[in-house]
Amino acid sequence: MRLMSLIAAFCLSASAALASPEFWKHEWSRTDFAITSVESWLEILSGGPPRDGIPALDDPRFIAAVDETRLTPREPVITLELDGQTPRAYPIRYLTWYEIVNDTVGEMPVAVTFCPLCNSGITFDRRTDAGVLRFGVSGKLRNSDMVMFDRETESWWQQALGEAIVGELTGTELTSLPSWMESWAVFLARNPDGLVMDQPDFARNYGANPYVQYDSSDRPFLYSGALPPHDIPALARVVRVGDQAWPMTRLAQAGNLVEAGLTFTWTAGQASALDADQIGQGRDVGNVRVRDASGADVPHDVMFAFAYHAFWPDGAWMLGQ
Structure with missing residues (x-):
């Protein structure tokens, strides 16, 4: 790095x-x-x-x-x-x-x-x-x-x-x-009659990760802004819903979490796309679904903590403390 x-x-x-x-x-x-x-x-x-x-x-x-x-x-x-x-x-x-x-x-x-x-x-x-x-x-x-x-x-x-x-x-x-984002195995098990985007015709090394160990680095690439508060690592994953962010580590520990009118479900089995040289061999970062009180899926993003802090500097960190 x-x-x-x-x-x-x-x-x-x-x-x-x-x-x-x-x-x-x-x-x-x-x-x-x-x-x-x-x-x-x-x-x-x-x-x-x-x-x-x-x-x-x-x-x-x-x-x-x-x-x-x-x-x-x-x-x-x-x-x-x-x-x-x-x-x-x-x-x-x-x-x-x-x-x-x-x-x-x-x-x-x-x-x-x-x-x-x-x-x-x-x-x-x-x-x-x-x-x-x-x-x-x-x-x-x-x-x-x-x-x-x-x-x-x-x-x-x-x-x-x-x-x-x-x-x-x-x-x-x-x-x-x-x-x-979820693992291919989770998608396929739930949607055996689903569709998957076919491999594009352009010549690329598909399946390889051009950003090996990027999400283990101390600082993001081409970023000079403020780092996240609460001693949260810059490249730790957070689940952002609106202007609120839940650390992935908290959701992984809870498994199921109901908070702020939302239900978060975390299960193991998804590889990080930014870790190993082959995407499918990356360390396990887990799968997350976010639903509202009616059970409907909610727009959200699993992003790095530094990016959340950069674009939502006054956002709410949902730390459960």
Whole structure:
């Protein structure tokens, strides 16, 4: 991890010198940089790849879950179960390389997103008052979190917030949909008639983890903000619901927890996607479902503590004390 720290230090200094719309306009000629909610352009850094250097996927193929033979049991997937639709699994082994999947489930246009640097996996409704948007990966980071862009207006969006932060759609918020990370084995057992995203045609080392032992490091990549309070490690996982966060360690200890009108269920058996060199061999971080009092799934995110603190500095840490 020392090499990653050195790379991060170099990128921070280089990005600071280039953090300006005057530098970005040659690549983002349609983005209205005069409209933004970002206090300082120094908050936005290059993550390394250029615009679309990480290519988002549009209209992916799916196969029957029972026909999938490549996924290992503990590999994480993002599960989307919309009413009246066949449940779908989006494997992290693919999202690691593409980060955004623009899909349509029934008549619902969705964006399934995963930011490896924050472990943030959120699904959004792509419909807005400005129309249906298609999202791409800008190559920029803010608080180490992916900055997305829409191809219709080239506004920039903060993935963790689901909110436009630069451009004509600044302030627009996407609707988060109930989706969650769980192991492939858990998805398949519950949904034997479900669907799973098929392997994309692009040549990638699918199943490999480009971020070996990242979630064991002391500091996040390209992050210089405040660290979490309460002696919580920066890259500890928390379950965020709205502006509240529950440490994963607390949920793992409880197994079942009813609090703040929510029911959390934790079970073992999901591999960390950011640990071992093969995703399916990562250490066990467990599966979490979050439901409301009626038993309905609730939109939430399992993210790193530093990212929660960066975007919700006044949020409530649900420590059970």
